[in-house]
Amino acid sequence: MEKLLYFRISRFSAFMITNSERPQICEICHSKAFGYNYDVVSCNACKMFFRRSNTEGVDEKCKKGGKCYDDLKYDLKKEDRPRCRACRYKKCVALGMRQHKSTDSGSATSPAAPDSIPSPTSEKSMKLLIVQKPIVTQAHVDSTLFQQMTALHKTRKEVYLTINICEDPSFLDLVLEGSNLSKYRRPQPIEWEKTERKLKPWGSLGVLLIVEIVKAMSFYEKLLLSDRVILLKNVAFKSHHLAIAFDSFMAKKGRVIAPNGEEMFPSALFEIEECNEIIMDLLTSPMQPILELNLTENEYLLLNMIMICNPAFSGLSPSGREILSEEQRAYARILFQICMITDPRKGPSRYGQILAIMDKLERQKEVTNRVVHAMRRCWKPDFYFAGVLIEACHLDYNRPPRVKMEIKDEQ
Incomplete structure (x- = not known):
């Protein structure tokens, strides 16, 4: 059977393409990937990096003024590339990684679950949670x-x-x-x-x-x-x-x-x-x-x-x-x-x-x-x-x- 891959077109819709033998490649570091992590095809290393960055924060500043990835010759696999956490996290976000859409599945065959795609109803519910009730004290x-x-x-x-x-x-x-x-x-x-x-x-x-x-x-x-x-x-x-x-x-x-x-x-x-x-x-x-x-x-x-x-x-x-x-x-x-x-x-x-x-x-x-x-x-x-x-x-x-x-x- 052909494996199905989901690529995100917009916030509320996705389309499928067939994939027979093409290998999965991490969109962040270009190493071998194991499926979708946080809505982006990524390896376990990038998945764990993105998770830690969301919980611990990214405090380091880029040594190149935020331009590590401006030149396409730089890659995480190259030894001469500076290991910049700030730019790596910036690239993760630019490629569409979102904490609220995380799927910790490590399988290369696991597609993005339809439930992970937010619906208008869930979006409305999320907004309602932000509204705080006025506090009237004595x-x-x-x-x-x-x-x-x-x-x-x-x-x-x-x-x-x-x-x-x-x-x-x-x-x-x-x-x-x-x-x-x-x-x-x-x-x-x-x-x-x-x-x-x-x-x-x-x-x-x-x-x-x-x-x-x-x-x-x-x-x-x-x-x-x-x-x-x-x-x-x-x-x-x-x-x-x-x-x-x-x-x-x-x-x-x-x-x-x-x-x-x-x-x-x-x-x-x-x-x-x-x-x-x-x-x-x-x-x-x-x-x-x-x-x-x-x-x-x-x-x-x-x-x-x-x-x-x-x-x-x-x-x-x-x-x-x-x-x-x-x-x-x-x-x-x-x-x-x-x-x-x-x-x-x-x-x-x-x-x-x-x-x-x-x-x-x-x-x-x-x-x-x-x-x-x-x-x-x-x-x-x-x-x-x-x-x-x-x-x-x-x-x-x-x-x-x-x-x-x-x-x-x-x-």
Whole structure:
């Protein structure tokens, strides 16, 4: 039978020619060959040389500047030919030797197996192996969280300077509405002295702004409408007091001030002894733990998110608790890591002290109640108290304070 030889025409096809008695000659060194090695007719010596070169590399440089084989008189069999590994390997590659097509058969009668010819499918598979899946580490996730928190904090500070509206919505109204941030950025010309409020309500405006910041958070849309109302009622007031306390701390002030650098209350109230004492308590209490701990911005941002994502509020649905729990755990983990990195020895105690600020902020509701009663008694009997503050403090201040006192006496 005639022996069949396969010669490679292109990457994906080959043709056959018949061979009866012609001997096999190595295409690299022209010595006796023993069949196809790495898709080229070659001897065992050249086969082993090419294999070692692929695994160990070829470091030697050609003594003739890479021109050993430019003159056809040079051959591996000639004694005067320089033994150059670099040029020998270069010739192997030029003749078509490829590592991925290697066939270690030493038989002169073994043709190139059809399976060794790559198919379009195998070529596509080889390309897919090169594509690497993006690696997302926990550091990437934490960095994204910080970017979101920082952006919302910056937005709150900017809008708090411009917000000036006379509306008095409830928390349910705010949940049913879309975002109001664009409206808050366009201040209305209001003469507060001529309104029933008598002064600019920095407190209620700040609560309204916190509501919009929470509505912009990624987890908010996952909550049920009822869960949103419960969440905003419980966190907007406390988050507002934490935010203005930290803003004043960064401005190196001893007590809470308005975003424009002025006092939060009219100067006339500071001249009334009873009002002055209670107002100073309201403005200094939230700043004390911040001053004592010298709270950093990252710690403030994380504490604020831990306080907002509280799953312990009464009335939340199971799904709402699960969503908030997952969010809170993420921020709590990052805060604890920051405390431990800053000071491994005191990290756990600092972490606990930072979280304790949330309990101290709860006291602000009681102090706010006292401030409103004092303002009504000593300054403006018809002083108006915003609806969001009434809901947030869980108290009804629309009734005259005298009626409340009578009820208490009867009890």
